[in-house]
Amino acid sequence: MTSPADLASPVRLRAVSAPNQPDVTPALEELYRGFERELLIPLWTEIGDLMPLHPRSKAVPHLWQWENLLKLAAQAGELVPVGRGGERRAIALANPGLSGRPFATPTLWAAIQYLMPGEEAPEHRHTQHAFRFVLEGEGVWTVVNGDPVAMKRGDFLPQAGWNWHAHTNATAEPMAWIDGLDIPFQYLTEAQFFARGRDVLSDAERITPDRSYSERLWGHAGLQPVSAAARDAAKAPGSPLLAYRWENTDRALADQLALERAGVTSTVEPGHAAVRFSDPFTGDDVLPTIRAEVHRIARGAETKPARETGSSVYTVFDGSGTVTVGSKTWSVTRGDLFAVPSWEPFSARSEAAGSDSDSGALDLFRFSDSPVFEALKLNRSA
Ligand SMILES: [Fe+2]
Numbered sequence: 001m002t003s004p005a006d007l008a009s010p011v012r013l014r015a016v017s018a019p020n021q022p023d024v025t026p027a028l029e030e031l032y033r034g035f036e037r038e039l040l041i042p043l044w045t046e047i048g049d050l051m052p053l054h055p056r057s058k059a060v061p062h063l064w065q066w067e068n069l070l071k072l073a074a075q076a077g078e079l080v081p082v083g084r085g086g087e088r089r090a091i092a093l094a095n096p097g098l099s100g101r102p103f104a105t106p107t108l109w110a111a112i113q114y115l116m117p118g119e120e121a122p123e124h125r126h127t128q129h130a131f132r133f134v135l136e137g138e139g140v141w142t143v144v145n146g147d148p149v150a151m152k153r154g155d156f157l158p159q160a161g162w163n164w165h166a167h168t169n170a171t172a173e174p175m176a177w178i179d180g181l182d183i184p185f186q187y188l189t190e191a192q193f194f195a196r197g198r199d200v201l202s203d204a205e206r207i208t209p210d211r212s213y214s215e216r217l218w219g220h221a222g223l224q225p226v227s228a229a230a231r232d233a234a235k236a237p238g239s240p241l242l243a244y245r246w247e248n249t250d251r252a253l254a255d256q257l258a259l260e261r262a263g264v265t266s267t268v269e270p271g272h273a274a275v276r277f278s279d280p281f282t283g284d285d286v287l288p289t290i291r292a293e294v295h296r297i298a299r300g301a302e303t304k305p306a307r308e309t310g311s312s313v314y315t316v317f318d319g320s321g322t323v324t325v326g327s328k329t330w331s332v333t334r335g336d337l338f339a340v341p342s343w344e345p346f347s348a349r350s351e352a353a354g355s356d357s358d359s360g361a362l363d364l365f366r367f368s369d370s371p372v373f374e375a376l377k378l379n380r381s382a
Helices: 026-037 066-079 183-189 213-218 228-233 246-261 370-375
Strands: 062-064 090-092 109-115 120-126 130-136 138-144 147-152 156-159 165-169 175-181 194-196 272-276 291-298 312-318 321-325 328-332 337-340 346-350 361-368
Touching: 062 066, 062 328, 066 090, 066 109, 109 165, 130 147, 130 312, 130 361, 138 156, 138 175, 147 213, 246 272, 246 291, 246 361, 291 346, 321 337, 346 361
Parallel strands: none
Antiparallel strands: 062 337, 090 109, 109 175, 120 165, 120 194, 130 156, 130 175, 138 147, 138 165, 272 291, 291 361, 312 337, 312 361, 321 328, 321 346
């Protein structure tokens, strides 16, 4: 019979040299070997790592350049089919501080998804909450629970966990978008479920939609349906509105900057407009675990450094500028992505010009794990 002591222990203890710590003696070494054999770890050797004075993320600030990402995604488009098994041609950002795992931050997955002309990504569902944010192109739609939702540049499509979804590219061009999910968070919590759906979509789902059912029901600003059935359905986790169109986001940001110029309180700080995507039924974040926002920084404006608990991933939707995350500063341009780990200060300066921006500003799409931190009362900012 194998006794616990015969198993190789993964625990390795070293005496620490600190105030009030005992001298290293043969008796202390013997005590620590005893802890190792019995798989025990005393707090006093670990406290600096387990209970730091402030968050010290394993993730590091990092920039992924869109030009390189897109080139590799296009190569994958030629070499790797989309279908059952792999499910999606999604290529995830791997933060260099997170041991080669496909995690942009400890809680967030960010990937470029690439769909070739005529391709279909098969239907499935999972407990992970997800969204799509389109950087280039149009003509792909996502079928969510039988509701086809069109996608084009600047559109934001949230989709809470456990809803069926598939993608179809009916155009003659490849299309690329950003997928954001809470995969690392659910990996840590070990709460994941996954199910395969139909292999073939119905003919009705193949018709390029003008407006999805969800937009016709929930896409009228300031107006909620009174129908008890519609309101009951909207109580499911996440937003009942499945697409937030760029023209509305763009207008809201432009209006904030125009109001600021007119002397009306409207912006986060001078030259910095921002909107948060929200559930039209509850007013809360669009997903239980993910917050999504777009920030517009007027040319020449610079944001004040800000830090908060929890992590973010940013995408440069439009324009160019300089961003600083902790000790790193990068020049960024359209499509670039970067990770902001917990408690690292972040600021951005807009150098957008008419030649590299539709709006003449630096437009940043941001998603974060803030709803988790707020729900658990772990949110702090400075
Ligand atoms: Fe999915």
